[in-house]
Amino acid sequence: MIKKLTNQDLKALLKELRQEFLVIAPFKVKQGRLMKVLYQPVKNDEQLSSIYLTDQPDASPKEYFLPRDDKLGEETAGADCEPADWQDQPRIFLGVRSCDIAGIELFDDVFIENDYIDPFYQQRRENSIIIGYSCSEKADNSFCQEVGVNPVDNDNVPLMLYQKEEGFFLKINDEDKLKEMGILEKIENLADGTDEDLEALINERQEAFKEDDFTIKSELPFPEKEAFSSVNWEEVTASCLGCGVCTFYCPTCFCFKFFWEDVEKNRAWDSCMFSLFTEHASGHNPRESQEQRWRQRLMHKFSYHPKNYQGEPGCVGCGRCVSKCPVNLDIRKVIAHFENSIVGEGVKGNEG
Ligand code: SF4
Numbered sequence: 001m002i003k004k005l006t007n008q009d010l011k012a013l014l015k016e017l018r019q020e021f022l023v024i025a026p027f028k029v030k031q032g033r034l035m036k037v038l039y040q041p042v043k044n045d046e047q048l049s050s051i052y053l054t055d056q057p058d059a060s061p062k063e064y065f066l067p068r069d070d071k072l073g074e075e076t077a078g079a080d081c082e083p084a085d086w087q088d089q090p091r092i093f094l095g096v097r098s099c100d101i102a103g104i105e106l107f108d109d110v111f112i113e114n115d116y117i118d119p120f121y122q123q124r125r126e127n128s129i130i131i132g133y134s135c136s137e138k139a140d141n142s143f144c145q146e147v148g149v150n151p152v153d154n155d156n157v158p159l160m161l162y163q164k165e166e167g168f169f170l171k172i173n174d175e176d177k178l179k180e181m182g183i184l185e186k187i188e189n190l191a192d193g194t195d196e197d198l199e200a201l202i203n204e205r206q207e208a209f210k211e212d213d214f215t216i217k218s219e220l221p222f223p224e225k226e227a228f229s230s231v232n233w234e235e236v237t238a239s240c241l242g243c244g245v246c247t248f249y250c251p252t253c254f255c256f257k258f259f260w261e262d263v264e265k266n267r268a269w270d271s272c273m274f275s276l277f278t279e280h281a282s283g284h285n286p287r288e289s290q291e292q293r294w295r296q297r298l299m300h301k302f303s304y305h306p307k308n309y310q311g312e313p314g315c316v317g318c319g320r321c322v323s324k325c326p327v328n329l330d331i332r333k334v335i336a337h338f339e340n341s342i343v344g345e346g347v348k349g350n351e352g
Pocket residue numbers: 239240241242243244245246247273324325326327328329
């Protein structure tokens with residue numbers, strides 16, 4: 001089902017949804033001296049006019065599912081911490097782009113769809129509805145299509161929003177879920193759009209994404225033995241400061257550590273780019289250099305994750321690690337260097 005909305009219709013719909021849901025959307029926010037686009041809860045109806053959908057948000061919404069600092073509760077001997085019953089309003093995330101949707105799907109694979117279920121993640125995920133957003137142009141440094149993400153269209157979220165010159169199309173992908181959450185009845189009376197009109201918009205956008213100067217030539221998973229024996233990682237990663245910014249902004253990086261405050265157990269983001277990440281209590285560190293940490297980061301995304309999760313890459317090509325790195329270390333160049341070392345042939349467009 002396709003619906004057609006004016007800007008006013010969208011605002012009215014969000015206003016209605018706010019009665020029952022916490023709506024979380026991208027806003028321009030001042031952080032220190034910088035303006036950033038970040039997901040924030042909508043606090044009042046007036047703020048609906050300031051939602052900013054034009055550019056890719058600086059950070060994905062991952063911290064709403066895996067908070068950077070999460071109090072898990074009091075730990076008792078022999079029992080895992082369990083989340084308290086969900087007390088907050090259920091949440092709607094507006095304007096989530098395909099790369100970040102793929103990031104959340106990767107988290108689902110890791111935290112709820114395999115042997116171990118993380119009850120804290122599961123609770124947040126089950127209480128969230130995602131409204132996707134179709135990209136109209138390529139974000140800086142992104143290469144999403146190279147890792148199988150379609151930036152323009154997405155059927156994996158219950159609702160998908162496509163901004164036009166005037167107004168929006170809204171595609172309903174999962175009527176059952178929307179009915180269950182009481183959202184379908186709020187949408188049904190909006191004006192109908194046509195499949196043909198939406199398809200024309202999608203095709204036009206897809207043209208804009210055809211040109212890309214970066215390609216990944218190797219099949220996944222990247223070969224592990226050669227990564228250790230044939231690649232000079234220092235040559236391409238020597239400038240890395242080990243600051244971890246790339247991993248904190250990455251929508252697919254999920255490494256964390258536990259720490260205790262008295263009996264209270266906490267979980268906080270950690271990073272494979274930190275030297276302490278692998279340091280043993282004995283003082284021995286199996287990844288003692290920064291280039292070894294870089295090798296781990298690249299191989300986790302393009303070798304170990306695909307091996308463990310049915311060939312799926314552990315990178316969604318959002319480009320944030322490139323945009324945010326203080327020394328301009330570019331994962332596309334590291335991939336090209338890896339490929340050149342392994343197959344001995346140049347990767348067009350990736351050098352320089
Ligand atoms: S952001 Fe750049 S400098 Fe910092 S750890 Fe990542 S690659 Fe290294």
